[in-house]
Amino acid sequence: MACKRGALIVLEGVDKAGKTTQCKRLVDALLAGGRPAEIMRFPDRTTTIGKMISAYLERKSDLEDHAVHLLFSANRWELVPLMKEKLEQGITLVVDRYAFSGVAFTSAKPGFCLDWCMKPDVGLPKPDLVMFLQLSPADAALRGQFGDERYETKVFQKAVQQKFEHLMMDRSVNWQVIDASQNIEDVHNNITTHSLNAINVAQNRPLGELWK
Ligand code: NYM
Numbered sequence: 001m002a003c004k005r006g007a008l009i010v011l012e013g014v015d016k017a018g019k020t021t022q023c024k025r026l027v028d029a030l031l032a033g034g035r036p037a038e039i040m041r042f043p044d045r046t047t048t049i050g051k052m053i054s055a056y057l058e059r060k061s062d063l064e065d066h067a068v069h070l071l072f073s074a075n076r077w078e079l080v081p082l083m084k085e086k087l088e089q090g091i092t093l094v095v096d097r098y099a100f101s102g103v104a105f106t107s108a109k110p111g112f113c114l115d116w117c118m119k120p121d122v123g124l125p126k127p128d129l130v131m132f133l134q135l136s137p138a139d140a141a142l143r144g145q146f147g148d149e150r151y152e153t154k155v156f157q158k159a160v161q162q163k164f165e166h167l168m169m170d171r172s173v174n175w176q177v178i179d180a181s182q183n184i185e186d187v188h189n190n191i192t193t194h195s196l197n198a199i200n201v202a203q204n205r206p207l208g209e210l211w212k
Contacts, residue, residue: 004203006036006092008083008125009195012100012164013133014157015147016140017180018187022133023096025188026195030092035199038086041096042076049075057149069106073099073120083125087207092199099124099210100167105151108159114166118211126208129198130173131191132164133180172211174198 009026011019023039030037045054053071055061063071076099086093099121107117137158146152151160168175176194180187 003088003090005207006087006090007128007195007199007202008087008093008095008207009198010095010098010100010127010130011133011191012097012104012130013180014135014140014161014164015152016143017133017135018184019096019133021184022187022191023094025184026191027094029188029192030094030195030199035092036090037092037094039094039096040079040083042098042101043072044075044079047075047078049078057151059148059150065106065109065112069102069112069117070120072102072106076102076121076124080125084207087125092195094195095127098127098130100130100164103167104160104163107163108156114163122209122211124210126173126210126212128174128202128205129176129194131176131178131194132168133187134177135180137161139181170211 011023013019020041023041027037027039043053044050049071052061052063053068053075056063056068083093099118102121103114103117106112107114137154140157141154146154146157151157168177178187178190182190
């Protein structure tokens with residue numbers, strides 16, 4: 001019998017919500033429980049496209065807003081063959097940001113609508129579970145200063161949060177909102193419970209296509 005596929009699990013949220021910490025904790029917990037799992041993150045700054053994105057975020061280069069949106073999407077598409085291969089091998093992928101960040105961040109810029117922003121990512125592997133780490137701007141501020149990269153301002157992050165809220169109304173995606181203001185351990189336990197459920201369900205279902 002062919003091995004059961006892994007689940008595609010995404011963590012989203014505004015900056016400082018703890019996504020990266022929680023992705024690592026989740027992969028460690030899955031591995032400790034004997035479930036093959038790997039972490040991925042978008043943007044993946046290691047590829048040629050990813051390096052262009054990284055230079056843009058670090059303000060070392062300027063790119064037109066539509067063009068950089070398409071680069072973020074291309075950075076996901078270039079990794080799709082690898083993602084599919086791993087999922088088919090039974091490896092669960094825990095992904096730090098995905099197309100939802102792509103849409104939320106670009107559509108928070110003036111002159112962009114959600115619909116245009118979603119188009120390039122239509123048909124990507126559909127996550128079996130997307131957890132949104134919810135954190136109020138006040139709680140985010142308590143976690144320290146934002147960094148120096150593009151988008152890392154309170155005003156912009158607030159606009160991004162509103163765009164995520166629109167995206168979460170889409171019932172075709174399995175969204176779970178996680179209260180990220182709890183302590184790290186409680187957030188981790190909550191995330192692990194949702195993930196184990198998603199892994200069980202996903203193994204008997206084909207991988208879907210996002211927004212199709
Ligand atoms: N970002 C991330 C986008 O603008 N579009 C995307 O498609 C993705 C995946 O890049 N501020 C933004 C969100 C972040 C920044 O992410 C880099 P990180 O997780 O800080 O490396």
